[in-house]
Amino acid sequence: MSDPFPWDDENAPEASPKRPQKITDIDYSEKRPGKADIFLNGKKAFSMNAFDAALLERGSVMDPAEVEKRAFEDEKQRCWASTLRLLGVRSRSRAELMRRLREKKFSKKAAELSLDRAEKAGFINDEAFAREWIDSRLRNQPKGRYLLKQELRLKGVDEALVDRLLEEGLDETAAALTLLRKKAWKWKKAEPPVFKQKAYTFLAGKGFTFDITREAVDRFLREKEEEEQD
Numbered sequence: 001m002s003d004p005f006p007w008d009d010e011n012a013p014e015a016s017p018k019r020p021q022k023i024t025d026i027d028y029s030e031k032r033p034g035k036a037d038i039f040l041n042g043k044k045a046f047s048m049n050a051f052d053a054a055l056l057e058r059g060s061v062m063d064p065a066e067v068e069k070r071a072f073e074d075e076k077q078r079c080w081a082s083t084l085r086l087l088g089v090r091s092r093s094r095a096e097l098m099r100r101l102r103e104k105k106f107s108k109k110a111a112e113l114s115l116d117r118a119e120k121a122g123f124i125n126d127e128a129f130a131r132e133w134i135d136s137r138l139r140n141q142p143k144g145r146y147l148l149k150q151e152l153r154l155k156g157v158d159e160a161l162v163d164r165l166l167e168e169g170l171d172e173t174a175a176a177l178t179l180l181r182k183k184a185w186k187w188k189k190a191e192p193p194v195f196k197q198k199a200y201t202f203l204a205g206k207g208f209t210f211d212i213t214r215e216a217v218d219r220f221l222r223e224k225e226e227e228e229q230d
Contacts, residue, residue: 133155144206144207
């Protein structure tokens with residue numbers, strides 16, 4: 001079986017003789033106007049512009065270098081379209097996009113070219129992505145620094161960048177307090193020691209350190225006490 005990515009060093013097969021391939025069919029698909037599928041030796045090899053395909057003839061022979069060139073051009077176009085679809089769903093980091101494109105069986109070279117193009121166009125920006133991720137979490141699902149770093153690390157964002165953004169824009173105590181205010185009604189009838197135990201366990205599970213948790217719980221209890229005195 002021939003290698004699907006002859007231009008991809010990571011997937012390069014062992015050296016083997018390259019032979020010319022015969023064009024056995026040219027299929028002008030009605031579902032994709034302007035495109036034609038080229039079949040070599042009975043198998044679909046690549047797609048290309050229908051105008052250019054009209055210059056080819058069934059039964060003619062294509063040089064291996066021309067086959068590779070045409071196949072790579074086709075892959076680049078498909079990879080770019082896939083990149084735009086992924087970005088259309090939500091913002092993503094460059095590393096996350098690379099992982100998804102490779103899962104879709106695009107070669108590393110085609111994926112890198114597509115991501116370079118998207119980055120140049122401003123569609124990919126890891127710093128903007130990380131800021132958006134942190135802001136969204138703080139608004140909707142507050143979490144501690146540890147879990148936020150872990151999430152962004154899994155997205156492939158540079159750790160130094162994440163540390164800088166968290167230093168700039170994360171008030172962990174405020175985030176923990178916001179989360180506690182949303183959850184505390186469940187324990188409103190609990191005695192103070194029990195309430196503290198539940199609150200500490202809950203906030204620890206959200207990635208907050210002991211010191212941050214203690215400060216948030218103390219502030220919450222002071223607020224509650226002041227409300228009861230009013």
